[in-house]
Amino acid sequence: MAKEISRRSFLKGGLAAACTLAATSIPVGASAANNKQQLVTLLDIRKCIGCEACVEACSEANTDKYPNPKKPFPKMYPDRVPVMDWSDKRDVTDRLTPYNWVYIQSATVEVDGEETEIAIPRRCMHCINPPCVKLCPWGAARQLSNGTSRIDSDMCMGGSKCKAVCPWNIPERQTGVGLYLDILPSLAGNGVMYKCDRCYNQIADGELPACIEVCPEDVQTIGPRDEIIKQAHALAKEINGYIYGEKENGGTNTIYVSPVPFEKLNKAIEKGKGKPHFKPVKDTMADANNLAAAMVLAPVAGVAAAVGKFYKMTKTDE
Amino acid sequence: MNKNNKTQSNKRSIVRYTYMITVLFLALTGFGQMPIFKRYYIADIPGLGWLARFYVTHYIHYLFAILLIVLTSYVIAEYLFINRKRIKITISGYIRGALVFGLVITGVLLVIRNLAGSGFPPGFIVFLDLAHLGLVMVLLMAGLYCIILKKKWAKERL
Numbered sequence: 357m358a359k360e361i362s363r364r365s366f367l368k369g370g371l372a373a374a375c376t377l378a379a380t381s382i383p384v385g386a387s388a389a390n391n392k393q394q395l396v397t398l399l400d401i402r403k404c405i406g407c408e409a410c411v412e413a414c415s416e417a418n419t420d421k422y423p424n425p426k427k428p429f430p431k432m433y434p435d436r437v438p439v440m441d442w443s444d445k446r447d448v449t450d451r452l453t454p455y456n457w458v459y460i461q462s463a464t465v466e467v468d469g470e471e472t473e474i475a476i477p478r479r480c481m482h483c484i485n486p487p488c489v490k491l492c493p494w495g496a497a498r499q500l501s502n503g504t505s506r507i508d509s510d511m512c513m514g515g516s517k518c519k520a521v522c523p524w525n526i527p528e529r530q531t532g533v534g535l536y537l538d539i540l541p542s543l544a545g546n547g548v549m550y551k552c553d554r555c556y557n558q559i560a561d562g563e564l565p566a567c568i569e570v571c572p573e574d575v576q577t578i579g580p581r582d583e584i585i586k587q588a589h590a591l592a593k594e595i596n597g598y599i600y601g602e603k604e605n606g607g608t609n610t611i612y613v614s615p616v617p618f619e620k621l622n623k624a625i626e627k628g629k630g631k632p633h634f635k636p637v638k639d640t641m642a643d644a645n646n647l648a649a650a651m652v653l654a655p656v657a658g659v660a661a662a663v664g665k666f667y668k669m670t671k672t673d674e
Numbered sequence: 675m676n677k678n679n680k681t682q683s684n685k686r687s688i689v690r691y692t693y694m695i696t697v698l699f700l701a702l703t704g705f706g707q708m709p710i711f712k713r714y715y716i717a718d719i720p721g722l723g724w725l726a727r728f729y730v731t732h733y734i735h736y737l738f739a740i741l742l743i744v745l746t747s748y749v750i751a752e753y754l755f756i757n758r759k760r761i762k763i764t765i766s767g768y769i770r771g772a773l774v775f776g777l778v779i780t781g782v783l784l785v786i787r788n789l790a791g792s793g794f795p796p797g798f799i800v801f802l803d804l805a806h807l808g809l810v811m812v813l814l815m816a817g818l819y820c821i822i823l824k825k826k827w828a829k830e831r832l
Contacts, residue, residue, distance in 0.1 A: 437713060485790035491728060493708045495800035496708035497777050501793065513802070521728050539784045544710075606790065639730065641788060645735040660749025664753040 368605070392650045394484065395559070396584040396609045399477060400591060403573040406460045406475030410575075411449050414458045414479075417555055417566035419511065422446075423548060425532030430541035437546055440529040451630030452478070452548035454530035457503040458567055461631065463624035465487025465616045474614070477567065477575065478632055480505065480552040481601055481608035487640050488518035488527060497549075503581075506553035511535060514547030523605050523631035523640055527551040534604050581609070588613055606639030627628035693745055697817070705809060706731035723747045739781055746774060753828075760831060766820050766828035773813040780806040 399578075399625040427442050432439070442448070446455040458479040465474055486505040496511035497518055507518065507527065513536045519527045527549040527662040536545025556563035563569065568576040577587065585602060592599050614621060622634035641670045706725045711717040717726035723728050753761070763771070780802050787794050787802065794802075819825070 367796040370684060385695045434713070434715065436715075463755060485788075489734065490788045491707070493803060495803050510794075517707075517709045517728060520709070592832070639792070643729070644733050645789055646738050647733070647740065648789060650740050651782065651785060654743035656748040658749075659751040661744075661748045662751030662755055662780070665752065669756065 381544055381630060392501070393580040393582060394501075394505070394609050395400065395554075395569065395578055395610060396581045396585050397554075397565075397611070398481075398576075398577045398579075398591070399575055399612045401474060401476050401575070401612055401614050402595065403575045403577070404475040404477060405573055406461070406462060406473075407572065408449065408460055409570050410458055410477055410570060411460065412454065412572035413566040414552075417558065418457065418553075421550075421553070423509070423530040423533040423550065424545070425530055426537070427532060429532040433542050434529045439531045440547065441531055442528070443530065443532075452551070452632070453630060454528045454548075457550065457552040458629075461625050464620050465620055465624050467615050474616070474624075476612070476621070476625070479567075479610075480554075481605070481610040482552075482554060483525060484609065485605075485606050485639075485641050485645075487521040487523075487605075490641060493610040500556055502559065504554040504556045504559070507549050507551060509534060509548045509550070512548040513545035514537075514549055516549060518549050521640065522557065523637040525629075526632060528630060534588060538557055562569050584611060586673055600634060604637040606642060687699055689745065692741070693743075696738050696742050696745060697813075698737060699741060701810060701814060703735035703738065704806075707735070730832040731772065731786070734783070739778075742774075743778060746778065757828075761828040762831050763828045764826060765797065766816070768827040770813065773809055774814060776809045777806065780809065783788065 361506055370656050377594060391426055397469070419549045423443065425441070427443075428440055429441070433494045440454075442453045445453065449456050449671075451459055451461055457479055460547065461476045461478045463476070465472060476558050480507055482503055484503065488507075489499045492515065493515070497505060499505045499508045508517075512534055514531065514534060516527070516529050519525050519529070527547050528551065531547040534545070534548035536547065537547065546646070557564070558565060568578055573582050579583065579587075588599055588602065590612045591597065595613070595615055597613050597615045598620045600614065601608045601610045612618075618634040625631070625634065627633045702725065705711075707728070711722070712726040717723050753763075783794075783802055784806060786792055787799060
């Protein structure tokens with residue numbers, strides 16, 4: 357497979373762009389490619405050996421962003437409000453938590469007639485039109501121009517709506533931290549939601565996300581959308597494989613290429629809390645967004661009704 | 675009251691009740707964008723479970739927003755073409771009208787924000803979210819005040 361955007365070329369372009377654009381702090385990933393496309397990561401899951409180097413690197417790179425909750429937690433009303441506390445389980449790496457933003461999912465499947473163990477790094481998919489960002493009631497979740505979606509921990513109230521609307525239920529809550537403590541801690545909010553932010557600060561500094569940088573097998577490739585999509589299709593064709601993430605939820609910025617169908621993988625992986633699926637996902641924002649066109653016609657319909665009434669009255673007067 | 679006046683009065687009542695039902699559903703589904711109905715057992719009331727389903731409330735909010743825009747455009751156009759010489763908008767009518775206008779503008783901008791590829795700055799999105807919420811709360815309070823004190827949107831010119 358021709359690696360058009362290798363780690364070296366990404367960094368080379370990134371550093372050059374960083375020199376010229378340092379003052380503007382535009383994410384160099386996007387500027388390195390000299391276009392305004394979103395950045396996409398391609399994961400060739402044949403290469404993943406499940407060493408968890410990405411998991412460790414993610415943890416090291418993002419330690420400063422992890423929550424440090426105050427205990428005891430405020431008593432919350434009503435009692436049904438769940439306390440989510442991962443602060444004593446920071447070492448858990450077999451699922452997504454507020455302290456673990458990427459983990460290795462494994463599946464035993466048959467590849468070319470041989471039973472094979474497949475390891476798959478799982479984290480936020482960074483959707484093109486992310487419902488977690490668009491449906492956040494406060495604007496605490498935001499999408500950067502390079503396609504990264506991130507949650508601002510200073511603004512998040514921990515209501516967990518982002519998790520409820522995410523097709524993969526990715527964000528995880530930590531109670532006892534964040535803005536809600538300064539407002540009505542017993543009655544509104546419940547902490548802060550955490551998830552992969554694709555090391556947005558490192559990308560802004562011209563570096564790669566930690567999980568990509570550290571991977572000894574070069575499982576992930578990052579680059580502008582058009583190029584990565586082309587690369588993913590070429591790879592899928594070459595290995596007679598399958599693609600996940602290109603069309604799911606209207607398109608995401610994380611593309612998996614697998615030698616086995618994702619339907620099979622989905623059956624083989626352990627799913628549940630903090631362990632996302634590989635099911636097909638329809639565009640969750642599409643139904644409402646299709647109504648936007650009707651909204652454009654709404655004033656025309658209202659005015660037309662009034663004009664019709666006016667015309668009818670004029671005729672009656674005559 | 676002659677037959678023509680009675681028909682006019684019936685039509686005004688239809689517009690009035692449609693407006694009230696629209697605002698009620700917009701407020702319910704709008705507040706439903708915050709994760710409060712499940713937390714506070716409201717979604718546990720039989721028949722109100724849908725209030726805790728974010729995609730459902732979001733879709734219904736859009737439907738009633740369309741109805742509100744149709745209704746407000748109709749009322750404004752009707753005033754300009756037909757009623758301008760006959761009725762006068764009251765101060766409370768202007769205030770409520772301005773609040774509805776603000777809600778429609780911030781709402782339409784939020785609809786644009788929800789389309790793929792929209793690029794509003796994060797600070798502006800926070801402003802839109804808070805302004806939309808603030809405006810509806812003021813509108814509901816103003817509406818309640820006007821209902822209690824029987825303040826009308828408009829009155830007949832003398």
